[in-house]
Amino acid sequence: MEKAVIQLETLSCPSCIQKIENAVKGINGVHQDSLKVLFNASKVKADFDSEKTSINEIEKAIENLGYPVVKSKVKPA
Structure with a gap:
């Protein structure tokens, strides 16, 4: 299990x-x-299974919606 913190460009709505x-x-x-x-904070936080x-x-799922990812961090949960 890993924890992701994804920083996005400013969310407007x-x-x-x-x-x-x-x-x-x-x-x-x-x-x-x-x-x-x-x-x-324009951030997305989620735990995910790195085997799946x-x-x-x-990041791709978020960017496909039109929200650019500025940076992301992953650490063990």
């Missing part, structure tokens, strides 16, 4: 949160209960 949550929750290996999208998915897949 609260509805962005729902779109990002839905996209990330749809990824096999992401623990849905751990997922948090922090609007004011990768930080790159999570």
Whole structure:
């Protein structure tokens, strides 16, 4: 299990949160209960199983929605 903290460019609307949550929750290996999208900080936090998915897949799902990833950190949970 790993913890990801993904820094995004500034989020401009609260509805962005729902779109990002839905996209990330749809990824096999992401623990849905751990997922948090922090609007004011423009961050996404989630725990994921590195045997089922990768930080790159999570970033790609967010970027495909049109939200550029500035940087991300992964550490053991």
